[in-house]
Amino acid sequence: MSVDGALAWLDSHDQVSIDRWMEWLRIPSVGTDPKFDPDTRKAAEWCRDHLRESGFEVDLVETAVPEKGHRGQPVVFGHSPADPGYTGPRILFYGHYDVQPPDPLELWDSPPFEPVVKPAEGKVGERVVARGAQDDKGQVTMFLEAMRAWKETSGKAAGGVPFTVLIEGEEESGSVNLERFVEAHRDELAKCDVVLISDTTMLGRGRPAITYGVRGLVYTEFTLHASDQDLHSGAWGGKCPNPLNELAKTLAKLWDEDYRVTIPGFYDDVAPLTEEERAEWKKLGIDEVEQLADIGLGPDGDVGEKGFTMTEREWARPTCDINGMWGGYIGDGAKTVIPSHASAKVSFRLVANQDPKKILASFKQWLAEHTPKGCRWSEVADHGTGLGVTLPLDSDYLQAARRALKRVSDTDVAMIKSGGSIPVAGMLKNTLGLDTIFMGFGLEDDRIHSPNEKFELSSFRLGARAHVAFIQELLEMG
Amino acid sequence: MSVDGALAWLDSHDQVSIDRWMEWLRIPSVGTDPKFDPDTRKAAEWCRDHLRESGFEVDLVETAVPEKGHRGQPVVFGHSPADPGYTGPRILFYGHYDVQPPDPLELWDSPPFEPVVKPAEGKVGERVVARGAQDDKGQVTMFLEAMRAWKETSGKAAGGVPFTVLIEGEEESGSVNLERFVEAHRDELAKCDVVLISDTTMLGRGRPAITYGVRGLVYTEFTLHASDQDLHSGAWGGKCPNPLNELAKTLAKLWDEDYRVTIPGFYDDVAPLTEEERAEWKKLGIDEVEQLADIGLGPDGDVGEKGFTMTEREWARPTCDINGMWGGYIGDGAKTVIPSHASAKVSFRLVANQDPKKILASFKQWLAEHTPKGCRWSEVADHGTGLGVTLPLDSDYLQAARRALKRVSDTDVAMIKSGGSIPVAGMLKNTLGLDTIFMGFGLEDDRIHSPNEKFELSSFRLGARAHVAFIQELLEMG
Numbered sequence: 001m002s003v004d005g006a007l008a009w010l011d012s013h014d015q016v017s018i019d020r021w022m023e024w025l026r027i028p029s030v031g032t033d034p035k036f037d038p039d040t041r042k043a044a045e046w047c048r049d050h051l052r053e054s055g056f057e058v059d060l061v062e063t064a065v066p067e068k069g070h071r072g073q074p075v076v077f078g079h080s081p082a083d084p085g086y087t088g089p090r091i092l093f094y095g096h097y098d099v100q101p102p103d104p105l106e107l108w109d110s111p112p113f114e115p116v117v118k119p120a121e122g123k124v125g126e127r128v129v130a131r132g133a134q135d136d137k138g139q140v141t142m143f144l145e146a147m148r149a150w151k152e153t154s155g156k157a158a159g160g161v162p163f164t165v166l167i168e169g170e171e172e173s174g175s176v177n178l179e180r181f182v183e184a185h186r187d188e189l190a191k192c193d194v195v196l197i198s199d200t201t202m203l204g205r206g207r208p209a210i211t212y213g214v215r216g217l218v219y220t221e222f223t224l225h226a227s228d229q230d231l232h233s234g235a236w237g238g239k240c241p242n243p244l245n246e247l248a249k250t251l252a253k254l255w256d257e258d259y260r261v262t263i264p265g266f267y268d269d270v271a272p273l274t275e276e277e278r279a280e281w282k283k284l285g286i287d288e289v290e291q292l293a294d295i296g297l298g299p300d301g302d303v304g305e306k307g308f309t310m311t312e313r314e315w316a317r318p319t320c321d322i323n324g325m326w327g328g329y330i331g332d333g334a335k336t337v338i339p340s341h342a343s344a345k346v347s348f349r350l351v352a353n354q355d356p357k358k359i360l361a362s363f364k365q366w367l368a369e370h371t372p373k374g375c376r377w378s379e380v381a382d383h384g385t386g387l388g389v390t391l392p393l394d395s396d397y398l399q400a401a402r403r404a405l406k407r408v409s410d411t412d413v414a415m416i417k418s419g420g421s422i423p424v425a426g427m428l429k430n431t432l433g434l435d436t437i438f439m440g441f442g443l444e445d446d447r448i449h450s451p452n453e454k455f456e457l458s459s460f461r462l463g464a465r466a467h468v469a470f471i472q473e474l475l476e477m478g
Numbered sequence: 479m480s481v482d483g484a485l486a487w488l489d490s491h492d493q494v495s496i497d498r499w500m501e502w503l504r505i506p507s508v509g510t511d512p513k514f515d516p517d518t519r520k521a522a523e524w525c526r527d528h529l530r531e532s533g534f535e536v537d538l539v540e541t542a543v544p545e546k547g548h549r550g551q552p553v554v555f556g557h558s559p560a561d562p563g564y565t566g567p568r569i570l571f572y573g574h575y576d577v578q579p580p581d582p583l584e585l586w587d588s589p590p591f592e593p594v595v596k597p598a599e600g601k602v603g604e605r606v607v608a609r610g611a612q613d614d615k616g617q618v619t620m621f622l623e624a625m626r627a628w629k630e631t632s633g634k635a636a637g638g639v640p641f642t643v644l645i646e647g648e649e650e651s652g653s654v655n656l657e658r659f660v661e662a663h664r665d666e667l668a669k670c671d672v673v674l675i676s677d678t679t680m681l682g683r684g685r686p687a688i689t690y691g692v693r694g695l696v697y698t699e700f701t702l703h704a705s706d707q708d709l710h711s712g713a714w715g716g717k718c719p720n721p722l723n724e725l726a727k728t729l730a731k732l733w734d735e736d737y738r739v740t741i742p743g744f745y746d747d748v749a750p751l752t753e754e755e756r757a758e759w760k761k762l763g764i765d766e767v768e769q770l771a772d773i774g775l776g777p778d779g780d781v782g783e784k785g786f787t788m789t790e791r792e793w794a795r796p797t798c799d800i801n802g803m804w805g806g807y808i809g810d811g812a813k814t815v816i817p818s819h820a821s822a823k824v825s826f827r828l829v830a831n832q833d834p835k836k837i838l839a840s841f842k843q844w845l846a847e848h849t850p851k852g853c854r855w856s857e858v859a860d861h862g863t864g865l866g867v868t869l870p871l872d873s874d875y876l877q878a879a880r881r882a883l884k885r886v887s888d889t890d891v892a893m894i895k896s897g898g899s900i901p902v903a904g905m906l907k908n909t910l911g912l913d914t915i916f917m918g919f920g921l922e923d924d925r926i927h928s929p930n931e932k933f934e935l936s937s938f939r940l941g942a943r944a945h946v947a948f949i950q951e952l953l954e955m956g
Contacts, residue, residue, distance in 0.1 A: 214712075215712065217712075217814070219812045219814070221812075226775065226779065227773040227774050227775055227779070228773060228774025228775075229773060229774065231773060232898065233799050233801060233825060233827065234693065234695075234827065234896065234897045234898025234899055235792065235896075235897050235898060236773075236792075236897070237792075237797045237799045237825075237827045237897060238737075238782045238783060238791040238792065238795055238796075238797030238799075238827065238897070239769075239780075239781075239782055239788045239791050239792050239897070240770065240773065240775060240779045240780070240781055240782070240788075241775075241779060241781040242799050242800065244799070244800035244801070244802070244803050245729075245732075245733065245798075245799060245800050247726070247803075248725070248726045248729040248730045248800060248803065249729075249730040249733065251723075251726040251730075252726045252727040252729075252730030252731075253730075254723075255723065255727065259716075291717075292718065295705040295706060295707060295709060295714075295718065296705055296706025296707070297704065297705055297706075297718060297719075297852060298852075300851060300852045301704065301705070301718045301719060301852040302717075302718070302852070303717075303718055303719040303850075303851050303852045304716045304717055304718070305716060310717045310718075313716040313717050314713065314714075314715075314716065314717050317716055318716075319715045319716030320723075321711050321715045321716075321720050321722070321723060321816060322720065322722035322723050322726060322806065323711060323722070323806050323807055323812070323813060323814060323815050323816070323817075324722070324805070324806035324807040324808045324813070324815075325722050325725075325726065325803060325804065325805055325806060325808075325820065326803065326804040326805075326808040327800075327802070327803055327804075328800065328801050328802035328803060328823070329801055329802040329823065330802045330803075330804040330821075330823075333861060334697045334699075334801070334823065334825070334861035334862060335801060335802070335823075336695070336697070336801060336825060336899075337801050337802075338799060338801070339801075342803065343808075345806070345807060345808075345812065345813075347711060347715075347812070347814060349711065349712065349715045349716065372781075373778060373781050374775060374776075374778045374779040374780070374781045383811060383812035384812060418712065418713075419712045419713050419714070419715060419716070419717070420710065420712025420713060421712055421814075
């Protein structure tokens with residue numbers, strides 16, 4: 001059997017695939033809320049059973065540590081055996097079956113756990129509306145149905161391609177137990193060659209895309225101290241250090257006139273943007289003026305590192321931002337205070353090859369070297385570092401995914417990056433050294449995390465077909 | 479009769495003066511709290527009667543506007559006639575009879591409105607402990623007893639010196655009705671030549687002082703806006719303006735490397751510090767290292783405008799301080815937000831000749847000229863401007879007060895300034911053009927506004943004698 005058979009199977013089983021997807025959506029797997037724990041487990045079992053029916057060996061692995069009073073949701077963990085002759089890569093598929101809480105309920109047009117199919121309206125196509133319709137049950141179902149199609153038509157799990165499947169129930173809770181899980185199953189996971197995640201978006205409606213890089217993150221918080229008490233600005237204004245003045249003056253030095261970060265060595269490990277990428281991205285035709293208009297800014301809102309377009313800055317350039325800053329009197333009216341301290345949260349988005357630990361260390365050193373006279377920093381809190389991940393455009397895995405998606409969409413596949421950080425991908429890179437292919441089919445208007453979340457049937461079908469075709473590409477890689 | 483007679487009268491009536499002072503302290507004139515309104519009025523009547531007994535024409539003038547639902551405490555308003563041959567200045571004495579709320583009551587060693595005389599302990603001398611013991615009933619009583627001494631010994635109110643007396647009951651409520659009162663009585667008040675206020679401190683124990691200048695104030699608040707919504711720093715970090723980054727960068731430009739304010743023209747109207755003043759202040763022997771130690775700073779906390787000592791900066795130099803700054807996420811943990819806006823409260827302490835309105839206008843213009851790319855300011859809120867007041871050291875009035883204080887203390891009188899702002903003095907300068915002599919007898923450890931407020935008997939006696947001697951100096955000025 002071949003890819004054509006599996007694709008034909010998808011076509012002829014379209015309605016039962018959608019029915020299964022809606023069946024899963026009816027199980028309210030709100031992982032963050034203990035009162036949904038039985039349902040969340042039921043959703044895990046549903047997923048396990050589905051994979052078993054497609055020939056996978058699957059179990060639920062507990063992450064709870066009851067003796068520590070520690071809740072947890074089981075991981076759906078399984079694998080498919082490799083065909084004897086298979087010499088291609090082993091794929092780690094990651095997804096999650098937990099969903100965001102549905103509140104505020106009153107803003108839903110239909111109950112969040114009673115999925116309905118709605119007809120096309122304007123530019124929005126026919127769609128399933130429910131909590132989790134897209135994030136991530138809808139996107140995972142595409143994969144599950146692709147596996148079923150290959151099993152039904154070839155008789156083999158995943159058509160003989162060795163997959164490891166890790167579908168967790170704690171993604172919306174910050175994947176708090178995932179790293180521990182990965183460490184505990186390192187031997188098996190480390191056999192994989194690349195990660196496949198279906199939890200991102202396309203470039204736009206009818207514009208299928210593969211995301212080949214996300215930015216890393218370093219998030220810090222610190223406080224600048226001067227006097228040991230709040231002072232009256234009459235008696236002390238101009239006499240001793242004001243931590244607010246000094247914090248503003250210090251943080252201002254983080255950037256030069258060209259909006260470049262001034263920390264020594266900050267750009268050392270940044271992979272230069274290639275002319276090829278620049279050209280590719282330009283061809284995508286992203287309307288940056290429209291992006292700015294969407295957030296209420298005119299064209300002069302195009303503010304950032306000199307020499308790069310907005311898209312280039314988001315996808316290929318690191319950045320530094322104050323995410324919070326506070327000190328002194330911030331209530332109504334006036335208080336003539338020189339406060340004893342002032343604080344800030346400062347984060348960095350990093351790009352390929354930048355080591356978050358190294359950036360964190362050099363920022364700490366920079367702060368120490370820029371300590372204002374008469375002041376001191378309290379310890380810099382590390383609110384989390386995440387590794388950026390980027391696959392080279394010529395990666396074999398990436399090219400295979402691209403060919404698969406092109407085969408089923410009959411469209412040029414946009415190779416895009418994301419300015420955000422996907423902590424799971426960074427963690428898998430960090431612990432296992434694995435890169436990630438993000439093959440997602442969401443649309444910006446899918447309202448994930450919001451009332452009336454939806455996933456369009458055309459996206460669902462395209463995603464299932466793409467996963468089917470990806471198996472074929474993998475078989476041919478061997 | 480002469481000053482010697484009046485001083486002798488004070489000596490021989492010491493106990494009755496103290497008894498009267500304590501009688502007034504027993505009336506709980508907590509002006510801010512409506513439930514004390516009858517007592518507050520009683521305290522005003524007590525003061526009125528005292529002045530009448532000393533030959534003053536005095537009335538209570540209501541400030542309440544009942545039809546506006548507006549509470550108010552009566553002003554004790556009176557005057558003493560000038561002796562036919564008097565050619566010296568007319569003095570406006572300002573004080574207040576309302577006191578701070580006594581809370582927290584449990585921290586008082588004795589009930590706040592049951593004054594007690596406590597014996598000397600260590601460096602602290604014999605003292606009356608009660609709410610208002612110093613601020614301002616104690617300091618006003620010194621003046622009242624001096625008036626009584628002159629009346630008793632010369633037969634004339636204030637010994638024939640024309641005084642206008644304005645003792646209000648709303649000082650602890652921000653003197654909310656005072657400017658209106660002054661406008662309504664402008665004709666009478668404008669006849670005065672100088673203001674006398676007894677509500678400040680000495681340089682230290684046994685170091686009598688006259689305060690000849692206080693700083694002015696401009697207090698502003700404003701917000702910097704970029705996008706019309708909070709943004710995710712993954713998607714937007716480095717792509718568009720971050721109001722927190724830009725606010726820090728802008729405010730940092732307010733000062734140069736020498737901690738001088740960079741707003742054009744800011745120093746134009748600043749009276750230069752004379753070599754004479756520098757020498758005088760140096761002679762005061764103020765221990766700046768100890769001042770810093772008191773607020774937990776080492777000698778490197780001596781941070782401020784280059785070329786001036788700490789005392790010089792407080793008394794003679796204007797300054798600019800951020801008093802509050804906030805924006806983005808300021809809760810626990812991390813949120814990767816690029817906020818739509820960020821805010822700050824910025825104030826200026828001004829010195830002699832600087833016009834608060836002009837400084838406010840130039841700061842607004844400076845902000846406009848430093849608008850970060852892609853951003854806009856919302857309107858700058860004016861939380862109040864106060865005029866600084868300074869008398870030239872060679873002012874005849876000041877010299878008269880200095881001679882009076884030297885005569886009764888037999889000590890060099892420290893001529894000092896204050897970095898704080900006394901809004902009443904600024905308002906009287908602004909509305910009537912009157913300068914103020916601050917002849918106060920408090921000590922830093924009098925705990926005004928705190929439990930166990932006290933005023934030492936030696937301060938009380940010195941103050942009463944100084945006011946007696948000041949009358950003599952005024953008589954001799956004519």
